[in-house]
Amino acid sequence: xxxxxxxxxxxxxxxxxxxxxxxxxxxxxxxxxxxxxxxxxxxxxxxxxxxxxxxxxxxxxxxxxxxxxxxxxxxxxxxxxxxxxxxxxxxxxxxxxxxxxxxxxxxxxxxxxxxxxxxxxxxxxxxxxxxxxxxxxxxxxxxxxxxxxxxxxxxxxxxxxxxxxxxxxxxxxxxxxxxxxxxxxxxxxxxxxxxxxxxxxxxxxxxxxxxxxxxxxxxxxxxxxxxxxxxxxxxxxxxxxxxxxxxxxxxxxxxxxxxxxxxxxxxxxxxxxxxxxxxxxxxxxxxxxxxxxxxxxxxxxxxxxxxxxxxxxxxxxxxxxxxxxxxxxxxxxxxxxxxxxxxxxxxxxxxxxxxxxxxxxxxxxxxxxxxxxxxxxxxxxxxxxxxxxxxxxxxxxxxxxxxxxxxxxxxxxxxxxxxxxxxx
Amino acid sequence: xxxxxxxxxxxxxxxxxxxxxxxxxxxxxxxxxxxxxxxxxxxxxxxxxxxxxxxxxxxxxxxxxxxxxxxxxxxxxxxxxxxxxxxxxxxxxxxxxxxxxxxxxxxxxxxxxxxxxxxxxxxxxxxxxxxxxxxxxxxxxxxxxxxxxxxxxxxxxxxxxxxxxxxxxxxxxxxxxxxxxxxxxxxxxxxxxxxxxxxxxxxxxxxxxxxxxxxxxxxxxxxxxxxxxxxxxxxxxxxxxxxxxxxxxxxxxxxxxxxxxxxxxxxxxxxxxxxxxxxxxxxxxxxxxxxxxxxxxxxxxxxxxxxxxxxxxxxxxxxxxxxxxxxxxxxxxxxxxxxxxxxxxxxxxxxxxxxxxxxxxxxxxxxxxxxxxxxxxxxxxxxxxxxxxxxxxxxxxxxxxxxxxxxxxxxxxxxxxxxxxxxxxxxxxxxxxxxxxxxxxxxxxxxxxxxxxxxxxxxxxxxxxxxxxxxxxxxxxxxxxxxxxxxxxxxxxxxxxxxxxxxxxxxxxxxxxxxxxxxxxxxxxx
Numbered sequence: 001x002x003x004x005x006x007x008x009x010x011x012x013x014x015x016x017x018x019x020x021x022x023x024x025x026x027x028x029x030x031x032x033x034x035x036x037x038x039x040x041x042x043x044x045x046x047x048x049x050x051x052x053x054x055x056x057x058x059x060x061x062x063x064x065x066x067x068x069x070x071x072x073x074x075x076x077x078x079x080x081x082x083x084x085x086x087x088x089x090x091x092x093x094x095x096x097x098x099x100x101x102x103x104x105x106x107x108x109x110x111x112x113x114x115x116x117x118x119x120x121x122x123x124x125x126x127x128x129x130x131x132x133x134x135x136x137x138x139x140x141x142x143x144x145x146x147x148x149x150x151x152x153x154x155x156x157x158x159x160x161x162x163x164x165x166x167x168x169x170x171x172x173x174x175x176x177x178x179x180x181x182x183x184x185x186x187x188x189x190x191x192x193x194x195x196x197x198x199x200x201x202x203x204x205x206x207x208x209x210x211x212x213x214x215x216x217x218x219x220x221x222x223x224x225x226x227x228x229x230x231x232x233x234x235x236x237x238x239x240x241x242x243x244x245x246x247x248x249x250x251x252x253x254x255x256x257x258x259x260x261x262x263x264x265x266x267x268x269x270x271x272x273x274x275x276x277x278x279x280x281x282x283x284x285x286x287x288x289x290x291x292x293x294x295x296x297x298x299x300x301x302x303x304x305x306x307x308x309x310x311x312x313x314x315x316x317x318x319x320x321x322x323x324x325x326x327x328x329x330x331x332x333x334x335x336x337x338x339x340x341x342x343x344x345x346x347x348x349x350x351x352x353x354x355x356x357x358x359x360x361x362x363x364x365x366x367x368x369x370x371x372x373x374x375x376x377x378x379x380x381x382x383x384x385x386x387x388x389x390x391x392x393x394x395x396x397x398x399x400x401x402x403x404x405x406x407x408x409x410x411x412x413x414x415x416x417x418x419x420x421x422x423x424x
Numbered sequence: 425x426x427x428x429x430x431x432x433x434x435x436x437x438x439x440x441x442x443x444x445x446x447x448x449x450x451x452x453x454x455x456x457x458x459x460x461x462x463x464x465x466x467x468x469x470x471x472x473x474x475x476x477x478x479x480x481x482x483x484x485x486x487x488x489x490x491x492x493x494x495x496x497x498x499x500x501x502x503x504x505x506x507x508x509x510x511x512x513x514x515x516x517x518x519x520x521x522x523x524x525x526x527x528x529x530x531x532x533x534x535x536x537x538x539x540x541x542x543x544x545x546x547x548x549x550x551x552x553x554x555x556x557x558x559x560x561x562x563x564x565x566x567x568x569x570x571x572x573x574x575x576x577x578x579x580x581x582x583x584x585x586x587x588x589x590x591x592x593x594x595x596x597x598x599x600x601x602x603x604x605x606x607x608x609x610x611x612x613x614x615x616x617x618x619x620x621x622x623x624x625x626x627x628x629x630x631x632x633x634x635x636x637x638x639x640x641x642x643x644x645x646x647x648x649x650x651x652x653x654x655x656x657x658x659x660x661x662x663x664x665x666x667x668x669x670x671x672x673x674x675x676x677x678x679x680x681x682x683x684x685x686x687x688x689x690x691x692x693x694x695x696x697x698x699x700x701x702x703x704x705x706x707x708x709x710x711x712x713x714x715x716x717x718x719x720x721x722x723x724x725x726x727x728x729x730x731x732x733x734x735x736x737x738x739x740x741x742x743x744x745x746x747x748x749x750x751x752x753x754x755x756x757x758x759x760x761x762x763x764x765x766x767x768x769x770x771x772x773x774x775x776x777x778x779x780x781x782x783x784x785x786x787x788x789x790x791x792x793x794x795x796x797x798x799x800x801x802x803x804x805x806x807x808x809x810x811x812x813x814x815x816x817x818x819x820x821x822x823x824x825x826x827x828x829x830x831x832x833x834x835x836x837x838x839x840x841x842x843x844x845x846x847x848x849x850x851x852x853x854x855x856x857x858x859x860x861x862x863x864x865x866x867x868x869x870x871x872x873x874x875x876x877x878x879x880x881x882x883x884x885x886x887x888x889x890x891x892x893x894x895x896x897x898x899x900x901x902x903x904x905x906x907x908x909x910x911x912x913x914x915x916x917x918x919x920x921x922x923x924x925x926x927x928x929x930x931x932x933x934x935x936x937x938x939x940x941x942x943x944x945x946x947x948x949x950x
Contacts, residue, residue, distance in 0.1 A: 128942065194840070258936055323931070330924055331924065333923050
C-alpha cells in the first residue's frame with residue numbers, strides 16, 4: 001500500500017452525510033481547515049430531503065405552533081443532551097436553521113424558513129407527511145390549502161416515482177380532502193420507455209421540448225393544484241419548477257418522495273456548500289485506525305483502495321451514520337463501533353419504535369455511540385474525550401425513527417461543531 | 425346443475441390431484457379449499473422432487489414410489505420441474521459402512537445413481553466444503569409446488585370440475601349411509617354453499633383429523649413440523665444431500681432465486697399454523713454450513729415451517745414412514761367418505777390416483793385413471809413473443825406452465841403490462857394484473873403465491889405498493905389496509921432471521937413504510 005504525505009488539518013470529519021457536512025461547513029465558516037472523509041452513498045441522499053425537529057406523533061393539531069417545551073420533550077433525547085449547554089434548544093434550532101437555509105439557497109435550493117410552523121404535506125403514495133423545513137416547491141402542496149380547492153395527481157408513464165391512481169386512492173381515505181383526481185400522462189419525449197430511472201427521466205426533462213410537453217399536459221388539466229413526482233435535479237430544480245408554475249398558471253408542487261431526487265438534491269446542496277467553504281471532501285475513503293493520547297485523539301489513518309494517508313488534527317467529529325447506513329457495524333444483533341474506539345450503548349429513556357409495528361429487532365437501532373451532553377464521545381475505556389465529538393445518527397437515540405431523522409442529526413452536528421470550534 | 429358426485433375437501437397437491445383425476449374420468453367433482461390453493465403443507469416445503477434415494481435405506485416402499493413418480497412427473501409436469509440433479513455427499517459425520525449399504529439399497533431398488541469423485545463433485549458443486557471428497561449423483565430435481573397445484577386446478581376445471589378456494593366446510597349432515605349434506609361458507613363473499621355429494625374425499629392434510637371429527641370419526645394421524653431456512657441466491661446448482669441416517673438439516677435445494685435448507689422434525693400437537701423458531705433456524709444454518717460453508721455469509725431471507733401429516737402407524741419423527749394411506753371409513757359406519765393421510769409432494773399423483781381408484785370402485789365407475797400419461801397442459805413456447813426479455817420468457821414458462829402463453833399475451837396487451845413490478849423476482853405488472861382479475865385471488869398473499877412477487881430478498885418491501893395498486897385497480901381493495909396488514913404479517917415471518925444485513929434491510933423498510941409513509945395497520949397517521 002502506498003503511503004501519501006500526512007495531512008495536517010484542524011478538524012477531521014468522518015462521514016459525508018447531512019450531519020458531517022453541516023459540522024464541516026460550520027467549522028470551515030469559522031476559518032478552520034476541515035477534511036471530510038466519506039465512504040459511499042449516505043442516508044441523506046435516500047431521505048425525503050425534508051427536515052423535522054419534532055417527532056411526527058407530536059403533530060396532532062393542525063396549524064398549531066410547536067412550543068419549546070413540547071419540542072424538548074418530543075425530541076428524545078435532546079432534553080438530556082442539552083442540559084447545561086450554553087444555548088437553549090430554541091436558540092440552537094433557530095441559529096442552525098438560519099445557517100442551513102442560507103447555505104442551501106446559495107446552492108440553488110430554496111427552503112421554507114419558518115421552523116416552528118410545520119408543514120402538512122403529501123407523499124408520492126398519497127399519505128400525509130409532517131415536517132418543519134421543506135423545499136419551497138414541496139411546501140407549496142400544503143394540505144390546509146389543498147382542502148379548499150381541487151387537486152390532481154399527475155403521473156408520467158415510465159416515471160417510477162408516482163402511481164397517481166394509487167396516490168389518489170390512498171389520499172381519499174383522508175376525509176378532509178375532496179376526492180382528488182388522477183391522471184397518467186404519456187410524454188413523447190420519454191419515447192415509450194416503461195422503465196426509466198428518476199435520473200434518466202430528469203436528464204430528459206432538462207430539454208425545453210420535454211418541459212413544454214409537461215406544461216401542455218398540465219394546462220390541459222382542469223384542477224388548480226397539480227401534484228407531480230420529483231422531475232428535476234438540483235441544477236434545474238428551481239428554474240424548472242418556477243417555469244412550470246408560470247407557464248401553466250397552476251399550483252404545481254412536488255410530492256414528498258424518499259429514495260429519489262429530493263434526498264440527492266439536499267446531499268448535493270450540502271456538499272457543494274461545504275466545498276465552497278473550503279472543506280476538503282475525500283470520498284470513497286475508509287478510516288482504519290485512530291491514535292489516542294490520553295483523553296485526546298490525535299491522528300487517524302485513512303485508506304482509499306491502494307493508498308494510505310495519516311491525518312493529524314485537533315478535533316475529530318464522528319458522523320458516520322447508524323447501523324442501517326453502516327456507520328456502526330452489526331454482528332448478529334450486536335451493534336459495535338467499527339473503529340473499536342468509542343463506547344456503544346443505549347439511551348436511557350427509550351421512545352423507540354414505529355407505532356403499529358411489533359418488531360423486537362427494531363430495538364437494535366436504539367444502540368449507538370454514547371456521548372456527554374455536549375456531544376463529546378466517551379472512549380471504550382470510559383474516558384470522556386476532550387476533542388472527539390459525535391454528530392447525527394451515529395449517536396445513540398438519533399437513528400431515525402428513534403430520533404427525528406435529519407432534524408436531530410443536524411442539531412447534534414451544530415452542537416458538535418460549536419464545541420469542537422473551541423478545541424480546534 | 426347436475427348433481428355433484430364427489431366433494432373433495434382440501435386444495436393442496438393431493439386434493440387438486442384427486443379432483444383432476446376424477447374429473448378426467450368423467451366424475452362430476454367439486455373441490456372446496458378453506459384458504460388459498462397450496463397454502464398449507466403443499467406450499468410449505470422445499471420443493472424437492474425425490475429420486476427415492478433419500479428413503480432407500482429407511483422406507484423401501486416410499487423410495488420405489490418416489491422413483492417411479494419422479495419419472496412420470498418429468499413427463500406430465502415438466503414445465504415446473506428443474507432438472508438440476510442431486511448429490512449425496514459423504515462427510516465426517518457419515519457412519520462407517522453407511523455409503524456401502526446406501527449404494528446396495530439403491531441397486532436393489534433400481535434407483536439410478538452414479539458415484540462421483542471429489543473433483544467431479546466440485547465441478548457440479550463448487551461451493552461444497554473443501555473436505556468433502558466423495559458423493560453419489562441421483563435424479564433428484566427441484567419442483568415448484570405452486571405451479572404444480574395451479575396447473576392441476578386449471579386442468580381439473582377444464583375437465584369439468586368445480587374448484588373453489590376460500591370456501592370452508594362448516595358442517596356435515598349425516599344420514600343412514602353416511603354424509604348426506606355438506607355446508608360450507610365463502611366468508612369474503614358471504615355466501616353459503618350446500619352440496620349433497622354421493623361421496624366425500626377428505627384431503628385436508630394436517631386438518632384431516634379436524635374434518636373427520638366433524639363426522640364423529642377419529643382419524644389416527646400424526647402431525648410433524650418441519651422448519652426450513654431460505655437464503656438469497658442459488659448457492660448450489662442442484663440438490664445437496666448429507667449422506668447419513670435421517671437427521672435435521674441434511675439437504676440444500678436450489679429454488680428460483682433462492683436456496684432452501686431443510687428440514688427439522690418435531691412433533692406438532694395442534695393442526696394450526698406452524699412457525700419456525702430461532703433455535704431451529706440456528707440449527708439449520710449450522711447443519712447447512714457443514715455441506716456448503718458459504719451459507720454463513722449468505723443472506724437469510726426468512727424461515728418458515730410446514731406440517732407433514734403422517735400415518736399414525738408410521739412411527740415417530742425422522743424414522744416415520746413417508747408412505748401414504750387411503751382410508752375407507754365404511755368400517756366405521758360412514759360408507760361414503762374416504763380420507764387420505766401421509767404421502768409427499770413427489771407422490772401426490774400416485775396417491776390421488778389410488779384414492780380415485782377407490783372412489784370409482786365405490787361409485788361403480790369403470791374408467792381408469794389417465795394422469796400418468798396425460799400432460800398437465802400444453803408445453804409453453806414463448807419464443808413467439810420476442811418483445812419479452814429472454815429472462816421473462818424463461819420465468820413465465822416455468823412459473824405458469826400451461827398458462828404462460830396467456831400471461832405473456834396479457835403483459836404485451838395491457839397498457840402498463842411490461843413495467844417491472846418486483847425487481848427481486850423480475851415480475852412484470854402484467855403478470856400481477858393477469859392474476860388480480862382472477863376470481864380466485866382475494867388478497868395480497870394470493871397474488872404473491874401465484875407470481876412470486878414479493879418473495880425475493882427484500883420480502884415485498886419495495887413492490888408492496890405495486891401489488892396494492894394492482895389489487896386496488898382490479899378488486900377495489902383498500903390499499904392502505906392491504907399494505908398495513910402485509911407489513912404486520914411480514915414482521916412475524918422474518919423475526920427469527922433478523923440479524924446482520926437482513927435486519928438492516930428490514931429496518932430500512934420499516935423506516936420507509938411505517939415511518940416516512942405512516943402506513944400501518946389501523947390506518948391513521950402520525
